[in-house]
Ligand SMILES: Nc1ncnc2c1ncn2[C@@H]1O[C@H](COP(=O)(O)OP(=O)(O)OP(=O)(O)O)[C@@H](O)[C@H]1O
Ligand SMILES: Nc1ncnc2c1ncn2[C@@H]1O[C@H](COP(=O)(O)OP(=O)(O)OP(=O)(O)O)[C@@H](O)[C@H]1O
Ligand code: SF4
C-alpha cells in the first residue's frame with residue numbers, strides 16, 4: 001500500500017516588495033495541490049523562473065521575506081507527528097530539520113562555508129540532531145562518508161581543496177547523514193561531469209532506497225528525470241500543469257508544454273535545429289488570464305484565453321491542466337517502439 | 343593566417359596546504375591550442391569535474407598566470423603582468439561568462455549597476471540614454487530587457503535569468519572572443535537551445551569566437567567546430583567536434599560518451615556504468631603519455 005508523506009493543498013506563495021511606495025507582487029507559487037508518497041522519487045521540471053525553487057523552498061520550510069505564504073497548507077506526516085510547515089513555528093521546524101526533512105539548495109556547492117573545515121560543518125549540521133557524541137558520533141560520520149566513497153581526510157579539508165564532484169558528494173552527505181524521511185534537492189548534479197553525475201545519482205537512489213525515504217528534486221536536465229524519477233511534475237508560471245508516471249510524461253504527455261520540453265534537447269549525433277518556444281516567458285507579476293500558456297500554445301483556442309483549465313485526471317496517477325489534452329501529440333517516441341510504428 | 347588566440351604549452355600548478363599535508367596540484371598540464379583570427383569558431387572544452395577547464399579559461403582571461411608556457415592574443419603575449427591600459431584593452435576583447443551565476447554577481451549590487459559599470463568601463467559611455475541603450479541592446483540579445491532587470495538584485499532573479507544577464511553583460515563591449523564557462527547549465531531545455539543558438543549566431547553573424555565549456559555533450563555536438571576533452575589536467579583528445587564525438591578514441595572520451603544519460607528508456611532508471619570502462623579510464627590518470635596525430639585530423643593521447 002502506498003502512503004502519502006506530504007500533502008500540499010492550494011498553496012500560494014508570493015514575493016511582495018516595495019518599490020518607491022508601489023507594491024510589486026511576484027506570484028511564484030500560485031495554487032499548487034499535490035501529494036508525495038513515502039518511498040518515492042518525484043522530479044520537478046519547468047521553465048526557468050517558473051517558481052520551482054520557490055515551491056520547494058516552501059516544502060523545505062525555508063521561507064524568508066519577501067516571500068510570504070498567502071494561502072494553503074503543506075502537511076507532512078512524519079514519524080514524530082504531523083506538521084504543517086506553512087504555519088509551523090521556528091521551534092517546530094527546528095524539530096524536524098535534518099532528521100526528518102533536509103534540503104540541498106540550488107548552487108549548494110557555494111553554500112559550504114569556505115573558511116570552515118568540512119568536519120566542522122558536519123558537526124554544525126549533524127551533531128545535535130543525531131544526539132551522538134565522541135566515538136559513536138565519529139563512527140557514524142565515517143561510515144556515512146565511506147558509503148559516499150569519500151576518504152575520511154575530507155573532514156580536515158576546506159571546501160576549495162575539493163573537486164566539484166567531491167564537494168557535491170559532501171553536500172549530499174550532509175543532507176542524508178541523519179537519515180531524513182524527506183530529502184529535497186535543487187539541481188543536485190548540474191555542475192558535474194556526466195561520469196560523476198551518474199555516480200552521484202546512483203548514490204542518491206541507493207541511499208533513498210536504503211532509508212525508505214522520499215526524494216523531491218528539481219532539474220532542467222530531462223535525462224536525469226528520465227532515469228531518476230518515479231513521477232515527474234511540470235511547473236509553468238507558478239502552477240503545476242501536468243504530473244504523471246515518468247514514462248507517460250516522456251512518451252504520452254498530455255500538456256503541450258510538456259510535449260515541447262521533452263522534445264527540446266538534441267541528442268549526440270543530432271544537429272537539426274530545435275524549435276525554441278515562441279514568445280516571452282510569462283510575467284509572474286502579471287500572468288496571462290485563462291491558461292497561462294495560451295500566448296505561446298500551438299493548440300490554444302478562445303476558451304483558453306479566459307478560462308483556467310483545472311488539473312484533471314487523465315490516466316492512472318496522471319493529471320494535466322489543459323482544455324485540449326486529448327489533442328496533444330507526443331513529439332518523441334520511445335526508440336523501441338519507433339521501429340514497430342514505422 | 344594570423345591567430346586570435348594562441349595557447350602554447352601552458353601549465354598551472356597550485357600548492358595547497360592542509361588536506362593531505364602540503365601538496366601540489368597540476369590543474370593544467372602542458373596545454374596547447376590555437377584559434378584563428380580569420381575564421382571565428384566555437385571551440386569547446388569538455389571533461390572531468392576538476393580536470394582544469396575553468397583554470398585554463400581563467401588563464402586565457404588573464405585572471406590567473408600560467409606556471410609555465412605562454413598565451414598570446416592577436417600576437418601579443420598576455421600571460422605576464424602588463425600595464426593597466428593594455429590590460430583594460432585585452433579585457434574588453436576577451437569577455438567571460440562564468441559557471442555559477444549565483445557566484446558571478448555580487449549579491450549586494452543591483453544587476454543593472456553591474457551592467458552599467460561594464461558599459462562605462464569598456465565603452466566609455468556616460469550619458470544616461472547611451473548607457474541604457476547599450477544595456478538594453480545586450481539584454482534584448484539574450485531575451486531580457488532593461489525594464490525587467492532594472493532595480494533588481496541577484497537574489498530576486500532565477501538562475502536562468504541571472505545567467506542570461508551575465509551573457510548580456512559580457513556582450514556589452516562587443517568582444518571578438520567570449521569565454522563561456524558552463525553558460526547553460528542552469529537554464530531550461532528550451533532556453534538552453536536559444537542560448538546555444540545565440541552563441542552560434544554570435545559566431546556566424548558577428549564573427550565572435552567562443553570558448554564554450556560544458557558538461558553537455560549534446561549541445562557540444564550541436565554547435566562546436568572543434569573540441570578538446572580533458573582528464574585530470576591533460577588534454578586527452580582534440581579535433582573536429584563531430585569526428586571525435588561520433589567516434590571517441592581515448593578511453594576517457596569513450597567513458598564520457600557512454601555515461602550520457604538517455605531519455606530513450608525513460609522510467610527504467612538505468613544508472614549503472616560499465617565498471618571495465620571506468621577502470622580503464624582511471625588507470626590512465628597521472629600517466630603523461632603523448633598526443634599523436636591521427637589520419638582523420640584528431641589528436642589523441644597515447645601511452646607506452
Ligand atoms: N527573493 C526574491 N525576491 C523577489 N523575487 C524573487 C525572489 N526569488 C525569486 N524571485 C522571483 O520569483 C520567480 C520564480 O523564481 P524561482 O527561483 O522560484 O524560479 P525557478 O523555477 O527555480 O527558476 P530556475 O530554473 O531559473 O532556477 C522569478 O520571477 C524570480 O525572479
Ligand atoms: N585556487 C586554487 N587553489 C588550489 N587548487 C585549485 C585552485 N583552483 C583550482 N584548483 C584545483 O585545480 C583543479 C582543476 O580545477 P578547475 O576548477 O579548473 O576544474 P574544472 O575542470 O573547471 O572542474 P568543474 O567541471 O568541476 O568546474 C582541481 O583539482 C581544483 O581543486
Ligand atoms: S488549455 Fe489551451 S492554451 Fe492551455 S495548454 Fe491547453 S490548449 Fe494550450
Ligand SMILES: [Mg+2]
Pocket residue numbers: 052053054106186500501
Ligand atoms: Mg531554481
Ligand SMILES: [Mg+2]
Pocket residue numbers: 395396397441523
Ligand atoms: Mg569549472
